[in-house]
Amino acid sequence: MKDRLEALKVEAIGKINESQDLKDLQAVKVAYLGKKGPITEVLKGMGKLSAEERPVIGAYANEVRDSIQKELDKKQIELEHAAISEKLAKESLDVSLPGRPVKKGNPHPLTAVVTEIEDLFLSMGFTIAEGPEVETDYYNFEALNLPKGHPARDMQDSFFITEDILLRTQTSPVQARTMEKHEGQGPVKIISPGKVYRRDNDDATHSHQFMQIEGLVVDKNVRLSDLKGVLETFAKKMFGEDRKIRLRPSFFPFTEPSVEMDISCFKCSGKGCSICKQTGWIEILGAGMVHPNVLEMAGFDSKKYTGFAFGMGPERIAMLKYGIDDIRHFYANDIRFLKQFKNA
Amino acid sequence: MLISYNWLKEYVNIKISPSELADRITKSGIEVEMVESLNKGISGVVVGYVQECIQHPNADKLRVCKVDIGQGEVSQIVCGAPNVAQGQKVAVAVPGAVLPGNFKIKKAKLRGEESHGMICSLQELGVDTKLVPKEYATGIFVMPSDAEPGSDALEFLNLNDHVLELGLTPNRADCLNVIGVAYEVAAILEEEVKLPNTSITTTEEKAEDFISVSIESFEDNPYYGAMIIRDVKIGHSPLWMQNRLMASGIRPINNIVDITNYVLLEYGQPLHAFDYNRLGSKEIVVRRAAEGEHIQTLDDQDRTLKDTHLVITNGTDPIAVAGVMGGATSEVQSDTTNVLLEAAYFASGRVRTASKDLGLRSEASSRYEKGIDRNRVFAAAMRAAGLMAELAGGKVAEGIVEAGKREVNTYSVKMDVSRMNGLLGTNITAEQTGVVFNRLGFSYKETDGHFEVVVPSRRPDITIEADLIEEVGRIYGYDRIPTTYLLSEARPGGLTENQAKRRNIRNYLEGAGLYQAVTYALTTPAKSAHFSFSGEEVYPISVAHPMSEERSTLRMSLLPQLLEVLQYNRNRSMEDLAIYEMGSVFINRQEVLTDLPEEYVFVSGAVTGVFNEHLWQGERKTVDFFVLKGILEGLLDELNLSERITYEAGEIENMHPGRTAIVKLDGISVGFVGQLHPALQKELDLKDTYVFELNATSLLEKETDQMVYQTLPRYPSITRDIALVVDQELPAGDLTTVIQAAGGVLLKEVNLFDLYEGEKMEEGKKSLAFSLKYFDPERTLTDEEVVTAHDRVLKSLEERFGAQLRK
């Protein structure tokens, strides 16, 4: 009887190993371990055995059962894994196919440049002041030390609407308005970005509409050397840590002394190239100490307060930074142009 | 301003090269825009003597010359210039010579005749045609007879010189002349200025016996001086003078005119030479022109004058427009013998007005406009008279006949060294300051760092302390000013709420797939009014002197320009476009603009073509109304305004009448969204295009609720769906509004999830299905409560719209 059980065990394990899928395996299980299976049959014949033999055979029969069950379980796991693998194999994708695009636009390059500059000055404790684009002659010129008939008005050919109202030619009127609001009390620490307009024919380097960012600090003890510090920080942030700056004397009616700031050329580092016209320096912005007349007209005591102001053109900065050769690109809004600034 | 390096060296000792000099001048405050070498790469050009000049045997227009080019060498040169002649001294480019543009001269055979080089015109030597004296304009240049054959022709023609082009700011009119630049250079290089000799020998005749001078208004003409130079002989001015004029951009004419121009460049003082014999009287009267009075100017144009113009008259008729241009009748001509030399100071406003009205800008007028040195008028007159004696054989009558004040007193300006250091951030001593003033040629008194500086009359731009501080700073050197950081108390910077929200709007729209455009604010009068939703009477704002009709009127909407951008791109075969702009529009409600117009920040977008696309999965969705409305809904939610916004069907000019919604905030119109009118689409050659425009200023000035945390729901919600049959034209939004109102506090969400208008519906009806979510944050709702609320909703819908539940 023991031999019979042993033979069944070998036979069952053989069948288990031959099983191709879970269905086969289930059939094997029913065939050998089921209530009508051969082991049950064997056990039914146990009554014929002696009292000594019975527990021995009984124990052995259980052992055989357990072995078969163990093999069944093992095979079951094996087959399940195979089934999953087969299913997954059928589900596999061509991962090299392109993904579903997510709609995304980006800022205009001028906005990108203006925002970068704004953030820099915000981090230095400046706030942003804004004002109207259609201005009075008073704020655009007179409050900035440019009375009617002043020859320096010729430097800016203006779009007048009436004798006293014009499209602002600079964002400086915002400075005049802001100072006036402060009623003679410092400190004032602002930048004013915005659009300005001049009667220029549009060409590669001129535009009748363009942007400006001006800055103004008015307080007790503001010095030209402080202006140098602020401008140096600006130049390094916008054009790289290795930039050197140089101030050259210049003239603006609303500042005295007035300076122009050059940065060392970022392309050739000062050796001379086409960008810096072989000089090693690139003109970036105009600045100066606020003219006493401008302070006084806005209600500040020029004996107590001093200040500095600076102004720059985002178009020029963007053109330098990105190597854009024609200012008209900014206003044509060719989508192929705009899309290039997704990381700007 | 063009400055000849060689000429400048006559007044100040310069030991550095032209480019080094340019660098130093630039650093000290006057930008040298260019240093031009007059040489332009020329070599191998010598003086030649034309010994013989005969007709070319085979060519009518050519001559065969035998030219002595020095050291006994005589070359045969074929020349095509009409003015070449035996006995001339000429510039010869010998074989191997190089002319501007790297043009190499070789031996050649011209129509069978050997030619060993070329006789040059000034143009061939790189001189601009408009500067070449007229008589040589179409031929070779004839040099003075004392030129030595074989010597370097460039030296004679001063073509080894360099010209510095100064970019002068309006405050530095003092550098519109060579002496002024010499003062500047002397200050930079710590050198002295050597002024020209202005002492002259006069005859016993007295100028006052020839002429009298009177001025009607000293305000218009503070000073007028006249000198008489007799017996001049009109001819060429010497070559050195012609060279300097040409280097400075002025064409030589004749000795008398050249002298006035030369002294103009040297002293910055405009001068005019009249033919004394052609004056028509013995008096000069300076007065305002009569309205409509005529004068024939030097350029033979008849000019009509206004009473704002100042004229020089002979007592009756105008003989010159003051400071602008002389008259033709009294012009110096080849037979002129007696000259009246005018040296005057005219008010800049008078000159500016006349020059502008007559469209005449000259070297003289521009100097008067910018301001000349009042105290240099007399010296310039002496200098010119002296040159007329020296170079034109003239005899100078004694004295200058004057009206007005010849000189004005100089003034002084105070400057404090400690205030200077406070403004510059420097530690410059009083001693160093004094040295700078000495270099500038400013005299001063100083006690304990308090300076009192006498401003020379050539520098009227210096009027206040800050001007002197700038002078010291720039000569001391801006590169020696330290770099410091603001001492002021630290205050936080940062965006205002409004500014931060505007950035949010931009970021949101870009995140939603729109590219930012920046367009022009000026457009055509017609386009400026398109899409206006400002209501009431608005008046377009046009600039007085537009550059073109295209850019003449301020926009009232951003859309016309955005549509131009779509067109621009479509013309370049880019048809799927999504753009937006944020910018100002200008609304004027005044018939006559006296106050500033209203300015609003608008945010507008335009989308056309495919909006969503995933090609290999077959997805390709063109933009429709709901794409844009969805973007707008998201934007208004971003601004925390969505619950106060309604969309109502409405009509806007140029928009599709059935596909446009007016966007209202608290019931007030703040913009619109919809499809462009198909007629406009066709006109612009655009495919279906959807746009929106919002008045961001209005949106952002509204107070919004502070964000408050809502407890997460702890009790279950109950959802009921209803399908309603209603009239087809009933807006779904109306149903939603009624459902929300009727549902009461327990109704927390209403979502439209189905719309059916198919054939299974009764004619003129449609079915809309809503999902309603009820819950109470405090407790579990009972069925009864929900049923009560839900019945209320159904009843209201039936009462208001006759809505039936769909079976």
Ligand SMILES: [Zn+2]
């Ligand atoms: Zn460079």
